[in-house]
Structure formats: C-alpha cells, structure tokens
Amino acid sequence: MGLADRAVGFLLSFISLSIFTYYTFWVIILPFVDSDHFIHQYFPPLEYAILIPVFAGVTLLFFLCVFIGMVILKSKKKKP
Known part of the structure; x- marks a missing residue:
C-alpha cells in the first residue's frame, strides 16, 4: 500500500x-x-437533523437508480 x-x-x-x-x-x-x-x-436547528439525512438518502437513491438504469440500457443494446 x-x-x-x-x-x-x-x-x-x-x-x-x-x-x-x-x-x-x-x-x-x-x-x-x-x-x-x-x-x-x-x-443548525434540530429539524435539519432529519431533513439533511433524508435529502442525502433520496439523492443517493436517485443516482443509484439512474446508474442501474444506464447499465440495463447499455446491456440491452449489446445483445443482438
């Protein structure tokens, strides 16, 4: 290393x-x-203690779904 x-x-x-x-x-x-x-x-106010992780989780889930969708579309294009 x-x-x-x-x-x-x-x-x-x-x-x-x-x-x-x-x-x-x-x-x-x-x-x-x-x-x-x-x-x-x-x-910050305590309300943000819930809002920030929820926003981060939804954003992460969105990008994960977009990535999986792109992989599925690319794999379908390769098959004749």
Whole structure:
C-alpha cells in the first residue's frame, strides 16, 4: 500500500469520524442543553437533523437508480 493510499484512507476516516461526532452531539446531547447556551450557535436547528439525512438518502437513491438504469440500457443494446 502506497503512502498516498494511506493518507487518503486516514483523511476519509478522519472526516467520517468528525461528521459522526458532530451529528451525534447535535442529535443526542444538544436537546438536553439549555437553549440560551452559547453552544447552540454552532449547530443548525434540530429539524435539519432529519431533513439533511433524508435529502442525502433520496439523492443517493436517485443516482443509484439512474446508474442501474444506464447499465440495463447499455446491456440491452449489446445483445443482438
């Protein structure tokens, strides 16, 4: 494994862990903190905690369906 592969893997792991930690704190811990606490300024409203993953999931599902549709169309064109 090359040094570049390890660096990319480390970077992706760090980004994933950071997003997971931020989201977990936002969804699980923040509702129990007083609403006038300064930490609330670093987080969007709690409604977005549901909307963002739903939007990301629908977008991912859309692109997956488009990809599968393109593969099916290409495979049908190859058959005589």
